[in-house]
Each structure stands twice: as structure tokens, then as C-alpha cells.
Amino acid sequence: xxxxxxxxxxxxxxxxxxxxxxxxxxxxxxxxxxxxxxxxxxxxxxxxxxxxxxxxxxxxxxxxxxxxxxxxxxxxxxxxxxxxxxxxxxxxxxxxxxxxxxxxxxxxxxxxxxxxxxxxxxxxxxxxxxxxxxxxxxxxxxxxxxxxxxxxxxxxxxxxxxxxxxxxxxxxxxxxxxxxxxxxxxxxxxxxxxxxxxxxxxxxxxxxxxxxxxxxxxxxxxxxxxxxxxxxxxxxxxxxxxxxxxxxxxxxxxxxxxxxxxxxxxxxxxxxxxxxxxxxxxxxxxxxxxxxxxxxxxxxxxxxxxxxxxxxxxxxxxxxxx
Amino acid sequence: xxxxxxxxxxxxxxxxxxxxxxxxxxxxxxxxxxxxxxxxxxxxxxxxxxxxxxxxxxxxxxxxxxxxxxxxxxxxxxxxxxxxxxxxxxxxxxxxxxxxxxxxxxxxxxxxxxxxxxxxxxxxxxxxxxxxxxxxxxxxxxxxxxxxxxxxxxxxxxxxxxxxxxxxxxxxxxxxxxxxxxxxxxxxxxxxxxxxxxxxxxxxxxxxxxxxxxxxxxxxxxxxxxxxxxxxxxxxxxxxxxxxxxxxxxxxxxxxxxxxxxxxxxxxxxxxxxxxxxxxxxxxxxxxxxxxxxxxxxxxxxxxxxxxxxxxxxxxxxxxxxxxxxxxxxxxxxxxxxxxxxxxxxxxxxxxxxxxxxxxxxxxxxxxxxxxxxxxxxxxxxxxxxxxxxxxxxxxxxxxxxxxxxxxxxxxxxxxxxxxxxxxxxxxxxxxxxxxxxxxxxxxxxxxxxxxxxxxxxxxxxxxxxxxxxxxxxxxxxxxxxxxxxxxxxxxxxxxxxxxxxxxxxxxxxxxxxxxxxxxxxxxxxxxxxxxxxxxxxxxxxxxxxxxxxxx
Numbered sequence: 001x002x003x004x005x006x007x008x009x010x011x012x013x014x015x016x017x018x019x020x021x022x023x024x025x026x027x028x029x030x031x032x033x034x035x036x037x038x039x040x041x042x043x044x045x046x047x048x049x050x051x052x053x054x055x056x057x058x059x060x061x062x063x064x065x066x067x068x069x070x071x072x073x074x075x076x077x078x079x080x081x082x083x084x085x086x087x088x089x090x091x092x093x094x095x096x097x098x099x100x101x102x103x104x105x106x107x108x109x110x111x112x113x114x115x116x117x118x119x120x121x122x123x124x125x126x127x128x129x130x131x132x133x134x135x136x137x138x139x140x141x142x143x144x145x146x147x148x149x150x151x152x153x154x155x156x157x158x159x160x161x162x163x164x165x166x167x168x169x170x171x172x173x174x175x176x177x178x179x180x181x182x183x184x185x186x187x188x189x190x191x192x193x194x195x196x197x198x199x200x201x202x203x204x205x206x207x208x209x210x211x212x213x214x215x216x217x218x219x220x221x222x223x224x225x226x227x228x229x230x231x232x233x234x235x236x237x238x239x240x241x242x243x244x245x246x247x248x249x250x251x252x253x254x255x256x257x258x259x260x261x262x263x264x265x266x267x268x269x270x271x272x273x274x275x276x277x278x279x280x281x282x283x284x285x286x287x288x289x290x291x292x293x294x295x296x297x298x299x300x301x302x303x304x305x306x307x308x309x310x311x312x313x314x315x316x317x318x319x320x321x322x
Numbered sequence: 323x324x325x326x327x328x329x330x331x332x333x334x335x336x337x338x339x340x341x342x343x344x345x346x347x348x349x350x351x352x353x354x355x356x357x358x359x360x361x362x363x364x365x366x367x368x369x370x371x372x373x374x375x376x377x378x379x380x381x382x383x384x385x386x387x388x389x390x391x392x393x394x395x396x397x398x399x400x401x402x403x404x405x406x407x408x409x410x411x412x413x414x415x416x417x418x419x420x421x422x423x424x425x426x427x428x429x430x431x432x433x434x435x436x437x438x439x440x441x442x443x444x445x446x447x448x449x450x451x452x453x454x455x456x457x458x459x460x461x462x463x464x465x466x467x468x469x470x471x472x473x474x475x476x477x478x479x480x481x482x483x484x485x486x487x488x489x490x491x492x493x494x495x496x497x498x499x500x501x502x503x504x505x506x507x508x509x510x511x512x513x514x515x516x517x518x519x520x521x522x523x524x525x526x527x528x529x530x531x532x533x534x535x536x537x538x539x540x541x542x543x544x545x546x547x548x549x550x551x552x553x554x555x556x557x558x559x560x561x562x563x564x565x566x567x568x569x570x571x572x573x574x575x576x577x578x579x580x581x582x583x584x585x586x587x588x589x590x591x592x593x594x595x596x597x598x599x600x601x602x603x604x605x606x607x608x609x610x611x612x613x614x615x616x617x618x619x620x621x622x623x624x625x626x627x628x629x630x631x632x633x634x635x636x637x638x639x640x641x642x643x644x645x646x647x648x649x650x651x652x653x654x655x656x657x658x659x660x661x662x663x664x665x666x667x668x669x670x671x672x673x674x675x676x677x678x679x680x681x682x683x684x685x686x687x688x689x690x691x692x693x694x695x696x697x698x699x700x701x702x703x704x705x706x707x708x709x710x711x712x713x714x715x716x717x718x719x720x721x722x723x724x725x726x727x728x729x730x731x732x733x734x735x736x737x738x739x740x741x742x743x744x745x746x747x748x749x750x751x752x753x754x755x756x757x758x759x760x761x762x763x764x765x766x767x768x769x770x771x772x773x774x775x776x777x778x779x780x781x782x783x784x785x786x787x788x789x790x791x792x793x794x795x796x797x798x799x800x801x802x803x804x805x806x807x808x809x810x811x812x813x814x815x816x817x818x819x820x821x822x823x824x825x826x827x828x829x830x831x832x833x834x835x836x837x838x839x840x841x842x843x844x845x846x847x848x849x850x851x852x853x854x855x856x857x858x859x860x861x862x863x864x865x866x867x868x869x870x871x872x873x874x
Contacts, residue, residue: 031756031759032753032755032756032758032759033755033756033758033759033762034755035758036754036755036757036758042390042758043758043761043762043771043795043797044390044473044773044784044795051472051793053758053759053762055472056470056472059468059470059525084527084528087382087383088382088383088532088533089383089388089526089527089528089529089532089533090533095548098548154579154580157579157580157583158583161583161584161586161587162586167580167583167584167587168575168580168584168589169550169573170550263576263577264577264579264580265580266549266550266574266575266580267549268548268549268550272549279753279754279755280382280755281755
């Protein structure tokens with residue numbers, strides 16, 4: 001088992017290298033100038049603007065041939081160094097280690113809360129498709145799903161501003177208590193959660209509907225089991241497999257951050273870091289963020305495979321021999 | 323009338339009408355005009371307190387040597403970093419220089435040698451003593467080709483050498499190769515860095531000073547929490563008059579709607595960069611008139627549309643003039659800009675005497691535009707509804723930065739006006755990084771941008787001299803021998819009045835040639851909480867040294 005796992009990990013390395021190579025090519029090929037982060041002053045050279053841009057590109061190593069640039073980046077990566085941001089000269093590792101905790105602080109509670117609310121909705125909807133509860137809940141989750149997040153966030157800010165709920169940042173000035181931190185998280189987490197309700201609950205609902213039509217459910221009913229026992233003990237466990245797939249797919253999205261929510265609520269996480277890096281053509285930061293996201297995607301897939309194996313005895317990590 | 327004299331005048335008038343009442347400007351007039359009332363400058367300053375300022379964008383670094391973003395100047399100049407001389411912010415609109423790290427200076431009769439006598443007893447924020455060696459080391463760093471200081475290096479191309487006088491570390495002598503009116507000002511207002519830290523700073527990018535500047539100013543850097551806040555604390559060892567405030571905290575809030583909600587909650591003492599709509603209407607609607615002063619202040623800047631003269635359509639000045647006649651400057655000002663911006667036709671700071679204020683923007687006159695286009699040979703020869711000349715249809719692309727709210731309104735309007743005239747304009751929106759690249763490579767037909775300056779004195783050379791069409795900021799390739807001659811003569815003219823006369827001549831020439839359509843001088847729209855005293859807007863942003871907080 002451990003050996004198999006080690007093999008799976010080893011197999012991820014070439015895939016990750018492929019991801020970074022493609023990413024490096026795209027990032028380097030993108031038009032635009034890294035001098036952009038100077039604002040309007042970028043075009044004011046005091047007499048030598050274009051010459052200044054050329055010199056800037058040379059100092060930043062942007063004139064190197066593509067493969068040399070990639071090799072240099074890879075060499076750094078192997079030594080555990082992701083390079084320095086063009087923007088502020090700080091190590092990319094430091095920037096990532098500042099942004100990732102903020103993003104996780106939002107994403108993990110939101111993921112947990114999303115499943116906590118969506119699973120019961122999915123069960124209730126799927127147990128009696130087309131029924132009153134199903135129709136009502138479907139309407140509600142779809143209504144939520146269709147609300148643009150920017151609008152919801154601003155409405156929440158306006159609504160909360162007059163009511164003493166903090167609307168910006170992670171902490172109040174000089175307040176280090178846990179309660180203060182949690183209050184600051186209420187609005188952004190609400191924003192990140194409401195949209196996911198529809199996705200998770202609909203997924204579960206459809207697999208519930210499928211399970212409820214199976215022979216074993218008819219058998220369970222024929223045995224005279226109560227409806228709740230039929231739903232919870234027989235149909236639900238078989239439907240949960242689809243949620244594992246979904247979970248594996250959402251894991252990387254969690255760490256990529258949420259640009260709009262981070263901006264509106266002033267939480268500098270991965271979304272802001274990546275977005276600013278794109279706008280400023282900050283190659284080292286972008287590459288760092290993409291590598292992190294790529295690694296997490298691969299890990300997400302592995303974790304969901306492991307969960308499958310744990311949840312379903314028919315599936316094992318070993319796979320079938322040809 | 324100049325801005326900073328208004329409170330004084332209001333005070334004077336009030337004093338004349340009733341001698342025993344405290345002088346006050348009429349309620350509402352200051353609010354309407356966006357100026358701080360005289361009461362802001364009354365009272366005995368009180369020491370202590372923290373002022374919280376809203377900042378709309380995070381600067382790339384706090385390092386003037388490697389980054390030229392204006393926000394860095396605003397945060398640091400005269401607050402953290404100091405120069406040998408500084409702009410006297412009470413002298414609007416000329417902003418003459420007053421002593422700072424230098425106590426006095428002399429200029430040789432041939433205008434080539436400057437001698438600065440430096441202040442003794444000044445200490446850096448880390449306690450090390452300041453001397454002329456710091457000035458020399460700063461210049462050396464700027465001229466080091468491995469440092470990303472191109473934007474500063476250009477100012478010192480004609481500097482032959484700079485050194486401390488033999489045996490006297492407090493006298494700095496700079497020698498120039500040729501006389502240049504900006505040479506003295508550029509050197510005198512250069513922010514000085516500590517020599518003992520520059521030694522190990524390398525290319526600056528990886529030095530602690532890149533984000534944590536060490537200066538001699540009344541405030542010292544305290545902390546920068548990325549994406550959240552940058553704070554400064556009073557320098558207790560300051561050589562001059564110490565600041566009243568304990569701390570200045572800049573909170574970074576990019577989203578204007580969220581910023582406004584925080585302002586309503588009372589979380590800011592100074593709010594920078596309100597949206598025009600917020601400044602003009604929302605503040606009052608939100609009931610903030612009782613707790614805030616509005617501030618409207620015009621910095622040296624202007625928006626413009628540039629017509630690329632390398633393109634067949636825009637090589638003829640008559641066509642460029644025609645472009646001016648289809649833009650309803652006054653209508654746009656009132657509808658898109660809520661009447662807040664000032665129309666301008668001048669390259670220089672509008673309040674300065676370098677501008678000829680009699681040159682009014684060309685009025686909206688489509689008939690005149692059509693006549694000019696006909697004269698220039700742009701007629702619809704093939705009857706397809708689009709004007710053409712020598713087989714080239716008048717179809718061009720307007721390049722714009724996708725972030726601009728103003729241009730998002732202006733461009734479709736211009737497109738519509740031009741279509742009526744038989745000219746097809748396509749709009750191309752690109753992000754800022756691509757915009758910078760395309761403009762730098764002259765790959766555009768027409769585009770719009772804003773020039774801003776942190777000083778009222780500037781040299782038009784980089785933008786209007788024909789030599790700058792190749793590698794400089796003359797992106798529209800304006801080439802005019804008469805303009806070149808005026809610009810060159812002005813560079814060697816050290817007398818302000820005489821130079822400004824040359825600039826007014828240049829202004830009239832630019833008006834006729836119309837390489838740009840000059841649009842507006844944009845104000846800073848800010849708000850200051852009542853209770854913040856001694857604060858004064860200037861082209862050098864807000865000084866924090868005299869600011870104090872009245873007891874609530």
C-alpha cells in the first residue's frame with residue numbers, strides 16, 4: 001500500500017513538470033509589459049521611455065531565451081527557491097505563505113459549511129423528487145446560485161455597515177481576540193458558501209434519485225423498512241460516492257482563492273496575489289501560484305481516489321492487472 | 323485665484339464684518355467649493371493621536387530608487403525621506419524651494435556648479451548621523467546600471483561629478499556639464515538615502531529598505547502589512563519641528579463602494595480619491611456633511627487623446643483640429659464628469675504662468691470639422707459612406723485601457739460622433755500591461771492617457787521634442803522644428819518668467835498643430851473628517867507634519 005502510494009506520488013512529478021512548462025510558456029508569451037506596475041509613470045521615461053523598458057526587461061531576465069528562462073526557474077525550484085517578485089522583490093515563497101493561510105481561513109469553513117447545508121438539502125430533494133420540498137428547495141438554491149457574487153457582497157457590506165458587523169479586513173485595530181476574527185469572517189464566508197449550495201445539493205440529489213430507483217431500494221422497502229431507513233441506510237451511502245468526486249475537484253479551487261470576495265472584504269489571499277501578478281506580469285509570482293495550484297490539483301485527485309478506496313470495497317488503489 | 327489663499331481671504335472678510343465673532347466662512351460655501359474652511363487652521367495644536375487615511379491602491383514598494391509610482395512620493399516625501407531642499411507648500415502655485423537637509427546653497431554665475439551647505443546634527447531613523455556622504459552615495463546608487471533607477475538617472479545625465487568638499491563632509495559640490503533649468507531643482511529635491519545602508523543594498527530590490535525605508539523625516543516607517551495597511555510613527559529624534567501626530571496609518575481599500583461604507587462607519591480621518599459621484603452627491607446624501615469637509619484640489623495633470631501622426635489620417639493638422647471640433651468638451655464635462663474637472667488646452671500645470679489661459683478649448687462644431695476634413699482631402703470618393711483619401715478609407719482604432727471608467731463612456735460617444743461625419747472608429751480595450759507595451763511601440767492609431775506630475779515645474783522635452791519620438795514619450799511622433807527650438811531654448815533659460823513666456827509660445831503652437839486633443843485637468847476628490855486640523859492640500863499631496871487632531 002505504502003509502495004503503491006509512493007509510486008502514485010512519483011507519477012505526479014512529470015505531470016507537474018508538464019504543467020509548469022506549459023504555464024511558463026503561456027506566461028512568457030503573454031503580451032504586455034512588466035513595467036506596467038509603475039502606473040502612468042511607466043510611460044514617462046524622463047527622455048528614454050522605450051530604452052528604459054528595454055533595460056527593465058533585461059534586468060528582470062525577460063530577454064533570456066524561453067528554455068534558458070525555464071531551466072533557470074526549474075533550477076531554483078529544485079533548490080527550494082521560487083524566485084523573487086518583480087513587484088516588491090520579496091521571495092515568492094514568503095508571498096505564498098502569507099496569502100495561503102488567509103485563503104484557507106476562508107475556504108475551509110466555507111467548504112465545511114457548504115457540505116453541512118447542502119447534504120441535507122440533497123437528501124430531502126432526492127428522496128422525493130418532484131415533491132413540494134424538492135421544488136421549494138430547488139428554487140431557493142438556484143436563486144442563490146444565480147445571484148452575482150459581487151452584488152451579494154456589496155449588499156452584505158451595505159447591510160452590515162450600519163449594524164456593527166465588521167466589513168473589512170481580518171481584525172479590528174488592536175483587537176486580538178478569536179471572537180473578533182470570527183466576526184470578520186462571517187460575511188466573506190457567507191459569500192463564498194451560498195453559491196456552492198446548489199452545486200453540491202444538486203449533485204447529491206441526482207445520485208439519490210438514481211439510487212432510489214435501484215432494486216436494492218425496492219428490496220429494502222419490500223422488507224418493510226421505514227422510509228427514513230431506506231433513504232439513510234441504503235440509498236444515501238451509495239450516493240455519497242459522487243460527492244467524493246466533487247470534493248476532489250473542488251479542493252484545488254479552494255486554494256486558488258476568490259478574487260472578488262478578497263478584494264471587497266480586504267482579505268489579501270491567493271486570489272488577490274494571483275490577480276495582481278497577472279495584471280503586473282509578475283512572472284515569478286505567477287509561476288509560484290500556478291505550481292502550487294497544480295500540485296494541489298494532483299493531490300486532490302489522489303485524495304479522492306483514496307477516499308473511493310476507503311468508501312467502496314470494489315475499488316482499490318491496486319487496480320486491475322491486465 | 324489661488325487655492326491656499328482662499329481661507330486667508332475668507333478669514334479677512336469675516337474679520338472685517340464683525341470683529342468680536344470668531345471668523346468663519348459662510349456655511350456651505352466651503353463645502354460647495356471643496357476647500358477646507360479657515361477653522362481647520364485655528365486653535366492650539368495638540369500632540370498625540372493616530373490618523374487613519376484611506377489609500378486606494380497599494381504601491382509596488384516604498385523605494386523611490388527602483389519605482390516611479392506617484393503613490394510612493396505621496397507616502398514618503400517630506401514625511402519619511404527628505405531632500406536637501408523641498409517644495410514650499412504654502413507658495414501655491416509656484417512652489418519655490420525652501421531649505422530642508424541643506425540650510426543654504428549657492429549657484430555659480432555660470433550656473434554649472436551648485437554648492438549645498440548641509441544641516442548638522444541630523445540623524446537617520448536608525449540613529450546613524452547624516453552627512454554629505456549620504457548625498458553622494460545616493461547619486462552613486464542612482465547611476466549604478468544594475469539598479470532599476472532609469473527614471474531618476476535621466477535627470478542626472480549632465481551631472482559631471484558630485485562630491486563632498488575636501489575636509490568638510492557637510493558641504494556638497496555638484497558640477498554640471500551644461501546649464502539646464504531643472505538641474506538644480508532635480509538635485510535639490512532628490513530624496514536622500516543613508517550611505518551606510520546603501521553599501522549593502524545591492525540592486526535595492528532585495529534590500530530591507532525596498533519595503534521599509536530609512537530616512538531622516540518627521541515620521542519613520544513602522545510596518546507594512548501587505549494588502550492591509552502601511553503605518554508610520556513620529557520620529558522623536560527629528561531635527562526640526564516634531565510632528566503632532568503619534569502615528570499615520572494608511573489603510574489599503576481598493577474597492578470604492580466598500581471604502582465609502584467604511585467612511586460612513588467613521589473609520590477614516592482622511593479619505594483619498596472619492597469617485598466623482600460619491601464626492602458630488604453621495605457624501606451629502608449619506609448625511610456626512612456634518613462630519614466631513616470635502617476637498618477638491620487640482621494637481622498638475624491632464625487627460626488627452628493622442629493622434630498618431632505616423633498614420634495617414636492624422637498627419638495633417640487640419641484633421642487633428644477636426645477631431646477637436648467633434649468632441650463636446652463642455653457637454654462631456656457636465657454629463658460624464660459631473661462638472662468637476664477643468665477643461666484645459668495646456669501641457670503645463672494649469673495654475674502656473676507657463677499656461678496661456680486665453681486658449682479656449684475648440685467648441686463642438688461638426689460642420690467645421692466636416693469642412694476641415696474636406697479641405698484636407700478626406701472625402702467620400704467611392705460613395706460607401708466612409709471618407710477616404712488616395713484609396714485609404716478613414717477607418718482607425720482607438721486604443722484604451724480597459725480599466726478607465728471615463729473612457730468607457732467617452733469612446734462610444736466619440737465613435738458615434740465620428741460616424742455621423744463619415745469616419746469609422748473601432749474601440750480596442752486592453753489591460754494596462756498590454757497598453758503600456760503597445761503605446762511604447764507606437765502600435766496605435768489613437769489613444770488616451772493622463773499625464774501627471776508631482777512637481778509644478780517640468781520639462782516638455784521628453785514629450786514634445788522630435789528626438790523623443792524614437793525612444794522617449796513622444797508617442798504620437800509630433801515633429802515640429804519650431805517647437806524643438808522653443809523647447810531647447812527653454813532648457814537653457816534659467817529665468818522663470820522668460821522660460822514661461824517660451825512655454826506659452828509652445829502652448830499656442832501645440833494649440834494650432836493639435837497633436838493631442840487636450841481634455842481635462844482632473845481634481846483629487848478627497849474628504850477630511852472635521853476635527854483634523856492643520857491639514858493642507860498641495861501639489862505635493864498632504865503634508866502630515868502640521869496635522870493634529872482636535873479633542874472629540
